[in-house]
Amino acid sequence: MTPAQSRAARGLLGWSEADLARRSGLDEGFIKGFEAGTGDPASGRIEALRSALMQGGIVFTDGVSPGVRLSEQQRGGNEGTRLDELTTENDR
Numbered sequence: 001m002t003p004a005q006s007r008a009a010r011g012l013l014g015w016s017e018a019d020l021a022r023r024s025g026l027d028e029g030f031i032k033g034f035e036a037g038t039g040d041p042a043s044g045r046i047e048a049l050r051s052a053l054m055q056g057g058i059v060f061t062d063g064v065s066p067g068v069r070l071s072e073q074q075r076g077g078n079e080g081t082r083l084d085e086l087t088t089e090n091d092r
Contacts, residue, residue, distance in 0.1 A: 024052035
């Protein structure tokens with residue numbers, strides 16, 4: 001997870017740095033420093049941030065341009081019927 005992903009995820013959720021600190025169990029100063037790109041945080045701390053954001057409904061997209069989006073549930077969307085669950089009963 002990058003600092004930019006953390007900032008964007010908080011923005012999507014409407015969370016402050018203090019909100020993320022509380023939900024991740026980390027210090028608000030750590031959040032500020034990480035998102036500013038300072039220091040070399042331990043991977044366990046970054047994973048705590050990532051986990052808290054995912055529990056809030058964030059999906060991380062890691063590709064050519066890493067980003068974030070809200071989960072279908074968080075957006076109120078319906079992902080429909082999964083391919084492996086299709087039956088003739090689903091057609092009704």
